[in-house]
Amino acid sequence: MKGREVVLLMPARVDTKYFHQNVKPFADIEFVSGRIRFIDLDNSSKEPVNAPFPSIICHYAKKVKLSGKAERMFGDIFNAD
Numbered sequence: 001m002k003g004r005e006v007v008l009l010m011p012a013r014v015d016t017k018y019f020h021q022n023v024k025p026f027a028d029i030e031f032v033s034g035r036i037r038f039i040d041l042d043n044s045s046k047e048p049v050n051a052p053f054p055s056i057i058c059h060y061a062k063k064v065k066l067s068g069k070a071e072r073m074f075g076d077i078f079n080a081d
Helices: 017-023 068-078
Strands: 004-011 028-031 055-058
Touching: 017 068
Parallel strands: none
Antiparallel strands: 004 055, 028 055
16 A cells, blocks of 8 residues: 555654654654553563653655665655655
8 A cells, every 4th residue: 555644653763864864854753752561462471561762653744755775665655656
């Protein structure tokens, strides 16, 4: 399925080159307060587990120009006509 609107939940790795080239210039970004908690669906843990990293929600709502690895991975999604 191709489209122009994509919402991603991803680690908040704001200190990386990838973030500054492919996320910050193109996405509306919301920082998630605190750590996301995950429920273990196979019941091997009785309590929810915190993510080991902070998270962000990225909303891409228009055509974007990705570079390098991001273009190879997501280009057909972001650049659909």
